[in-house]
Amino acid sequence: MRLKITLISLLSILISCHSEINAKNNKRDIDVDLNTEINYIELSAKLLENLIQNNETTSIQAQLATVTVEDLSNQLTNDTKKKVFWINVYNAHIQIILKENPNLYEDRGAFFKKKQITIAGEILSFDDIEHGIIRSSTIKLSWGLLKNPFVGQYERTFRTNETDPRIHFALNCGAKSCPLVAVYQVDNFEDKIDAVAKKFLLKETSYKDDLNQVLVTPLFSWFRGDFGGKSGVIQFLKSYSLIPSESNPELVFLDYDWTLSLGNYYAE
Numbered sequence: 589m590r591l592k593i594t595l596i597s598l599l600s601i602l603i604s605c606h607s608e609i610n611a612k613n614n615k616r617d618i619d620v621d622l623n624t625e626i627n628y629i630e631l632s633a634k635l636l637e638n639l640i641q642n643n644e645t646t647s648i649q650a651q652l653a654t655v656t657v658e659d660l661s662n663q664l665t666n667d668t669k670k671k672v673f674w675i676n677v678y679n680a681h682i683q684i685i686l687k688e689n690p691n692l693y694e695d696r697g698a699f700f701k702k703k704q705i706t707i708a709g710e711i712l713s714f715d716d717i718e719h720g721i722i723r724s725s726t727i728k729l730s731w732g733l734l735k736n737p738f739v740g741q742y743e744r745t746f747r748t749n750e751t752d753p754r755i756h757f758a759l760n761c762g763a764k765s766c767p768l769v770a771v772y773q774v775d776n777f778e779d780k781i782d783a784v785a786k787k788f789l790l791k792e793t794s795y796k797d798d799l800n801q802v803l804v805t806p807l808f809s810w811f812r813g814d815f816g817g818k819s820g821v822i823q824f825l826k827s828y829s830l831i832p833s834e835s836n837p838e839l840v841f842l843d844y845d846w847t848l849s850l851g852n853y854y855a856e
Contacts, residue, residue: 628655628663629774632676636771639683640853649684652677653706657745660708667748671722672772674746675758678717679769681705682762683850693762693848700761710742714761722755723814724748732813753814753824756807757785760852764845765792765805770854784854786828792842793830799838802831806841 628651635648664670685704686692692699700718703711719728720736720743727734732751739747758781760766767788772780794803808821815821818839825831 626651626655628652628660629669629673632673632680633771633773635680636676636769639680640771645680645684649706653709655708657708657710657742661745664746667750667752668777669774670746670748671752671755671758672774672777674717674722675755675772677705677707678714678722679758679760682714682760683769686762686848686850690848690850696761696846708742716743718759721747722759723751726751726814730813731809732811732815734813751814753811753820754781754785756811756814757781757788762848762850764847764849766849766852768852768854787854789825789828789830793825795831795835795837797832797835800835801840802837803840803842806844808839809841 631648631651635645635652637643638645638648664673681704692702700714703713703716705712705714705717715728719726720739723732724747725736725739725743726732727736757767758770758772760769768784770780770784789805792805796802802825804821804825808815808824812818812821815824821839822831822836826833826835831837
């Protein structure tokens with residue numbers, strides 16, 4: 589009888605120890621999960637990748653909406669990181685919102701001004717993201733010539749230090765004439781944005797040597813200040829080998845097709 593009691597006691601001790609070890613292991617797993625830092629730049633890319641693959645996006649949208657300003661700003665520490673994050677966010681939400689309700693596009697002005705994208709607790713418009721953050725507080729209808737001195741702390745925290753004119757060939761507002769949507773990462777940003785820009789410009793640019801003219805996208809006109817005026821546009825075209833290096837042609841701006849056209853993704 590005494591032996592039976594001893595065996596039962598020993599078994600109880602072993603079970604208790606095993607349970608305690610499991611509890612400690614589970615706690616350690618939880619601690620690891622809680623301490624794993626989310627990379628919000630990579631998450632912005634994942635948002636677009638999920639769209640392309642027709643996977644759900646709501647959980648990622650929720651994470652981007654609820655991250656703190658401090659945590660996000662601690663990751664967006666330079667212009668490249670800011671451009672990657674905000675271009676991905678802009679392009680993804682254009683697709684998400686207009687696929688769900690394409691009628692919103694009928695009044696484009698109101699659509700771009702509407703506060704409808706929540707990032708780090710702030711409800712933003714597409715204009716806020718494009719002109720306030722990515723274009724470094726540039727006034728929308730100023731041809732890229734005027735900065736807005738009256739902006740809030742959120743915009744000052746996240747805006748780029750300098751305006752990169754190539755972003756006009758990376759942002760897709762849903763129109764047929766827009767550039768293709770690409771997924772950007774920090775480590776490939778320069779190569780990717782140059783490739784996307786060149787593909788767009790090759791399609792939209794036509795050099796007429798006999799007329800000394802070059803037909804170009806009206807983006808060069810609407811945002812001329814971002815490119816440094818006409819001379820800057822000419823140099824920009826030369827940098828992509830779209831016109832001869834010794835030429836100085838007249839710029840002729842093409843019409844822009846605003847027909848809604850979604851799902852136009854860049855293929856590697």
